Structures are given as C-alpha cells and as structure tokens.
Amino acid sequence: MSKTYELKMGAATREAFGKALLEVGRKNPNVVALDADLSKSTYSTYFAKEFPGRFFECGIAESNMVAIAAGLASAGKIPFASSFSAFVLNKGFEQLRVTAAFPNVNVKIVGTHSGISIGEDGPSQMSIEDLSLACSLPGFTVLSPADEVSMVALMHAATDHVGPMFIRAGRPKVPVIYEASQQFTIGKAIQLTEGTDVTLIATGLMVAESIRAAQALEAEGIHARVLDMHTIRPLDRDAIATAARETGALVVSEEHLIDAGLGVRVAQVVSETHPVPMEFVGIHNTYAESATPEQLVDKYGLLSRDVIAAAKRVLARKR
Amino acid sequence: MQKTTDAAQLSALARRMRRTAIEMIMEAKSGHPGGSLSIAEIIVTLYFDVLRHDPANPQWKDRDRFILSKGHCCPILYAVMAECGYTPKDQLLTLRKLGSIYQGHPDVRFIPALEASTGSLGQGLSIGLGMALSAKLEQSDARTYVVLGDGEIQEGQIWEAAMFAAFHKMDNIVAIVDYNKIQLDGFTKDILDLEPLVDKWRSFGWHVLNIDGHSIPALQQAFAEASATKGKPTVIVANTIKGKGVSFMENNPKFHGAAPSKEEFAQAMAELA
Numbered sequence: 001m002s003k004t005y006e007l008k009m010g011a012a013t014r015e016a017f018g019k020a021l022l023e024v025g026r027k028n029p030n031v032v033a034l035d036a037d038l039s040k041s042t043y044s045t046y047f048a049k050e051f052p053g054r055f056f057e058c059g060i061a062e063s064n065m066v067a068i069a070a071g072l073a074s075a076g077k078i079p080f081a082s083s084f085s086a087f088v089l090n091k092g093f094e095q096l097r098v099t100a101a102f103p104n105v106n107v108k109i110v111g112t113h114s115g116i117s118i119g120e121d122g123p124s125q126m127s128i129e130d131l132s133l134a135c136s137l138p139g140f141t142v143l144s145p146a147d148e149v150s151m152v153a154l155m156h157a158a159t160d161h162v163g164p165m166f167i168r169a170g171r172p173k174v175p176v177i178y179e180a181s182q183q184f185t186i187g188k189a190i191q192l193t194e195g196t197d198v199t200l201i202a203t204g205l206m207v208a209e210s211i212r213a214a215q216a217l218e219a220e221g222i223h224a225r226v227l228d229m230h231t232i233r234p235l236d237r238d239a240i241a242t243a244a245r246e247t248g249a250l251v252v253s254e255e256h257l258i259d260a261g262l263g264v265r266v267a268q269v270v271s272e273t274h275p276v277p278m279e280f281v282g283i284h285n286t287y288a289e290s291a292t293p294e295q296l297v298d299k300y301g302l303l304s305r306d307v308i309a310a311a312k313r314v315l316a317r318k319r
Numbered sequence: 320m321q322k323t324t325d326a327a328q329l330s331a332l333a334r335r336m337r338r339t340a341i342e343m344i345m346e347a348k349s350g351h352p353g354g355s356l357s358i359a360e361i362i363v364t365l366y367f368d369v370l371r372h373d374p375a376n377p378q379w380k381d382r383d384r385f386i387l388s389k390g391h392c393c394p395i396l397y398a399v400m401a402e403c404g405y406t407p408k409d410q411l412l413t414l415r416k417l418g419s420i421y422q423g424h425p426d427v428r429f430i431p432a433l434e435a436s437t438g439s440l441g442q443g444l445s446i447g448l449g450m451a452l453s454a455k456l457e458q459s460d461a462r463t464y465v466v467l468g469d470g471e472i473q474e475g476q477i478w479e480a481a482m483f484a485a486f487h488k489m490d491n492i493v494a495i496v497d498y499n500k501i502q503l504d505g506f507t508k509d510i511l512d513l514e515p516l517v518d519k520w521r522s523f524g525w526h527v528l529n530i531d532g533h534s535i536p537a538l539q540q541a542f543a544e545a546s547a548t549k550g551k552p553t554v555i556v557a558n559t560i561k562g563k564g565v566s567f568m569e570n571n572p573k574f575h576g577a578a579p580s581k582e583e584f585a586q587a588m589a590e591l592a
Binding site for chain 2: 032053054056058059061063064066067068069070071072073074075076077079094095097098099102103104
C-alpha cells in the first residue's frame with residue numbers, strides 16, 4: 001500500500017448530509033426538502049432553518065412523504081426526503097416503487113441511522129436491509145458514502161443527477177478518509193491503497209476498517225488494495241474486474257445483511273468477469289440489539305480484525 | 320378540442336365516452352367497467368369544462384393537473400384524453416395489449432400527460448399534494464384534481480395526505496371521491512364501511528361538498544365552489560352508481576373488474592346508443 005491514512009475522527013455522514021443539503025439548496029433554487037419528524041436527527045433542520053418555504057415537515061407519515069416528494073419531482077423540483085433509513089425505506093417502499101421507481105421520477109431519498117452502529121435504540125431503528133431494498137428498485141441509483149467529504153461531494157453529484165436515488169448515511173461520527181479536493185463520480189469506485197495480493201472492497205463505515213486492515217496486513221508483508229465502493233448501484237464493474245484479475249482474491253465488507261447487500265452484487269460481477277476466491281464481512285441473518293455502537297460492531301464482527309481474518313481466509317484459498 | 324359549459328352537451332359526451340370505454344374493455348377482454356362508468360360525468364366535466372389545459376401543449380407549466388388515483392378505471396380517462404387530442408383515438412382498442420400506450424393502469428412512461436402512474440391504491444392524493452406544493456412555490460394558480468375510489472380511501476395513506484393538506488391549507492387541491500359504494504369483494508358497507516364519510520373529511524379539516532356525481536350542473540357548481548374556497552382543501556363526495564348507464568352493470572359488484580360477454584356487450588351498446 002502506497003499511502004498511509006491518519007483516519008482522524010470527523011463528522012457523522014448524517015450531519016455531512018445536512019450541511020451538504022444546505023449547500024445544494026443555496027446553489028439550486030429547485031432543491032426542496034422533506035422530513036418525517038426526524039429533521040433534528042437527520043440534520044435536514046439546517047436546510048429547514050434557512051429555507052422554511054422550501055422545507056416540508058410531513059409529520060410521522062413516511063408513505064405520504066415519499067409520494068409528495070414524487071409529486072414535487074414530477075413538477076420539476078429536486079426533492080430530498082429524509083428520515084431514518086429503517087422508516088423511509090420500509091414504510092415508504094411501496095411508494096418508492098410505484099411513485100418514484102416505476103415512473104422514473106427524480107426523487108432523492110436519504111436514509112440516516114443505517115446499519116447497527118446507531119447503538120442503544122436497538123433493532124427496530126436499525127436498517128440492515130436498506131441496500132437490498134433500494135437495489136431492488138429498477139432505475140434507482142444507490143449511494144453509500146464513507147465519510148463527510150464523500151457525502152458532501154456525492155450530494156452535489158446527486159443534485160445534478162436526474163433519476164431516483166437512495167443515499168445511505170450513518171449515525172456515529174466516522175473517520176475522515178478523503179482530502180477536501182478529492183473528486184467523486186457516481187458509479188466510479190475509489191482506490192485508496194495500492195496492492196496486488198488481495199483487494200478489500202468496502203462501503204460506509206467499513207471503508208475505514210478496511211484501510212486499518214490493509215495497514216495491519218502491510219506490516220505482515222501482505223499488500224492489500226482497498227476500494228471504496230461508494231456507489232452500490234450502478235456498480236463499478238471495471239474496478240471490480242480489474243481487482244479480481246490483478247489481485248486474485250477479494251474481501252467485501254459492509255454494515256448490512258451479508259447475503260443481500262454489496263457483497264452478493266460484487267460476487268455477481270466477479271463470477272461474470274474473472275472468478276476468484278471471495279470472503280465476506282457483514283451481518284449474518286440476524287437482528288442486532290441495544291448496546292453502545294462500539295460494543296455492537298465488536299459483537300457483530302464489523303471491525304478491521306474481522307476484515308483481516310477474512311483476508312487471511314481468502315489468501316489461503318488463493319492458488 | 321372544444322370546451323363547453325353546456326350541461327346537455329357534456330352529458331351526451333359522457334354517454335359516448337361510456338360507450339368507448341366499454342368497447343375498449345370488450346376488445347381487451349378484461350378491465351374495470353363498473354368504476355369507469357361511475358366517473359364518466361366527473362372526467363368529462365373536468366376535461367371539457369373545468370380543467371385549464373391545452374392538449375397541444377401538454378407540458379404547459381401552469382396547466383391544472385389531473386390524477387386518476389383509482390387507476391384501474393383508466394379506460395374512461397383514455398377515451399376522454401383521446402377525445403381531447405392528447406392521444407390517438409384509433410389506438411383505443413389496443414387497451415391492455417402488447418405495445419399499446421393504453422396500459423392496464425395509467426403509466427406515464429407511455430402517456431406523460433397522465434401526470435402520474437397509478438394503480439396501487441392510496442397514493443394519488445399524496446402525489447397531487449406534491450404538485451400542488453410546487454404550484455404554490457412557483458406562485459402559479461394551477462390547480463390539482465385527484466379522483467379517488469371509495470374503496471381506495473380505506474388505505475391509510477389517504478388520511479396521512481388528508482391531514483397534511485388541511486394543515487397546510489392547500490386550497491389549490493380538490494379531491495373527488497367516486498362514492499359508488501361497491502368495491503371488488505362487494506359493497507363497501509359490508510367490506511369496511513366508510514360512513515360517516517362526510518363527517519370524516521370534515522373532521523380532517525376539509526371543505527366537503529356532498530353531491531350527485533352524475534349531475535353535470537351539480538359537478539360544475541361544486542368545482543366552482545371548490546375554486547372559491549380559500550384556506551382549506553375541498554373534497555367532493557360524488558354519490559354515483561357503479562356501472563351507471565348500463566342496466567345490468569348498475570350496482571352490480573360483478574362488473575367491478577370483468578368484461579361483458581358477447582350478449583351483454585350487445586345490450587350495453589344498445590343501451591348506450
């Protein structure tokens with residue numbers, strides 16, 4: 001690996017979303033925002049304070065919110081509708097399907113508090129199936145930024161992109177990975193470290209864990225390539241195929257159900273392009289529980305330790 | 320298209336549109352005749368009198384929006400939109416067939432002028448609210464009209480939208496409930512009674528008009544009153560007869576979603592001649 005990362009603690013991606021929403025709102029008068037009584041938690045409140053006339057508080061009624069957003073988009077607005085991922089995707093799914101995906105309407109859905117790292121609130125508030133749900137909607141673009149820099153940059157890209165979209169954000173503060181000058185393109189993975197022994201593909205908070213894993217592996221003489229898959233759909237097939245060909249072994253890590261998110265999608269591309277051994281890090285067929293975020297990512301196996309173990313397993317299978 | 324306020328002319332047009340809708344459903348061998356017939360006067364009055372629209376300029380920014388939330392009754396809407404000049408009349412009999420723009424439920428991918436893709440009940444009022452909010456932001460006086468089925472308002476999302484509309488004083492949206500009192504499985508009073516329907520909407524903060532949904536003068540007056548009502552949304556409870564205009568279809572749950580037989584079709588055509 002060529003580059004070392006300090007990984008200093010930064011803002012939560014949900015707060016970065018709030019700041020970015022305000023930025024894109026200032027830039028583009030067509031941007032409007034909606035929330036379902038969670039604006040203080042999703043940080044859409046920043047936008048609401050500056051643009052009260054362009055912010056629609058929908059109350060605790062996610063289905064209505066999603067379909068209103070679709071109507072606004074049909075009339076030419078660029079609506080960002082936010083809530084906890086668990087609520088907006090699950091309660092609004094039918095509306096996402098019929099009013100956004102099916103007519104291909106320019107709605108942006110932002111789900112915060114994704115994964116299990118929300119901590120004490122417990123499984124009813126945790127979204128461990130949101131990537132799967134969002135990817136099951138034809139035409140939807142699905143983003144999962146890893147830090148505040150990528151969230152802000154991708155929010156700008158999302159505003160310019162025409163088409164329905166889901167953007168995943170998390171509750172806890174996360175390390176800063178990128179310099180402010182980093183460029184992001186929807187659908188283009190970012191290679192964070194060089195390496196030819198194994199590739200660690202990750203999304204969301206597992207990107208920082210994969211960098212940590214790569215740094216630890218480097219000390220053992222294993223050169224790991226790290227790819228930030230900030231776009232789950234459309235997947236960067238070229239980056240995946242190249243990684244498979246050049247490194248011959250892959251580990252995919254995500255804070256999501258292991259059999260329904262990024263990993264299975266990457267495996268599909270690998271099997272279609274250049275089959276190599278793969279291992280997966282994620283949540284195994286279960287709901288989590290109440291605890292601190294630190295305790296949960298430990299118990300449910302979402303640490304660099306788990307990525308390292310998976311890398312060693314896959315290296316043992318590599319011919 | 321020629322707009323008119325003449326009730327007799329609109330009534331004759333409604334009759335002709337009923338005939339076309341039944342012909343389409345007959346040719347398709349499937350569809351929803353009962354609820355198409357019950358909204359004939361509502362749709363005709365909207366498109367030929369009330370709506371501010373221009374079929375030659377369907378993307379006109381300040382046009383009024385119409386959403387058929389009870390999307391399964393699209394045959395009558397297709398007939399009316401074709402009559403207006405939005406879509407080709409000579410393709411109406413391709414309803415529900417491969418390649419047809421006249422899909423089984425409204426689909427904006429095929430006909431953008433439909434404004435919204437519907438078919439999964441309960442969503443049209445919310446979509447309409449989004450359009451009405453956009454009109455307010457644009458300081459446009461465009462109005463939004465949404466036709467709801469009576470069975471459809473058993474969906475919870477309708478009441479989320481009803482609360483939102485009244486709270487936000489959305490006086491630029493009008494909901495029309497096609498109260499024909501029949502849904503697929505039977506009579507609404509036996510499936511999940513809607514009564515007291517007028518009181519429900521009133522308690523949600525809506526201006527409620529309770530009218531005969533087959534009377535064109537009553538509809539015209541109700542739409543005028545809705546436009547004059549400020550500070551709250553208006554709902555028109557349109558009391559209708561499912562299958563209206565074809566004797567054996569009237570008040571008959573069987574024709575919620577079934578095409579007529581050959582003999583029934585002949586009789587329907589004779590009655591609508």
